[in-house]
Amino acid sequence: MTVLDSFQDHDGFDAIIMGRENVPYHFAFTRTDKHQAGKAPTKENLLVFYLPDHAEWENAVERMKATGFVPVSAFNPYWDKKGVTFEDPDGYRIVLQQTDWAP
Structure with a gap:
């Protein structure tokens, strides 16, 4: 993995974003x-x-709901603007974001 991007003071949050070029996911x-x-x-x-x-995004959201996952409000309001957040029984979260990502 490499550092793809970073930001400071975006709605009070700082971040470093790591992953691989040209793949539709990363770690923030x-x-x-x-x-x-x-x-x-x-x-x-x-x-x-x-x-x-x-x-594709809509189908993915519906598949999550069909398997019993319930959308939750994101802690960082950014993710609620174009995405849906789900939480597993252990408390880990995924976001299905309906947008491209580019640093």
Whole structure:
């Protein structure tokens, strides 16, 4: 993996984004001064999948719901703008984001 991007003070969050070029997923390591992150899993331990095709994204969201996963509000409001967040029984979260990702 390589560092693909980073940002500071985006709605109070800083992050470094790691992954591989030209794949539709990455790992985002975030922090904020607004609270203590605590140990994993937290509401900011996310695995993000970018699905730019609306029909593909919609189908993926519906498959998650059909298997019993219920959407949850994202801790960082950014993910609710174009995505849906799901949480597994252990508290880990994934985001299905309906957009391309580019650093």
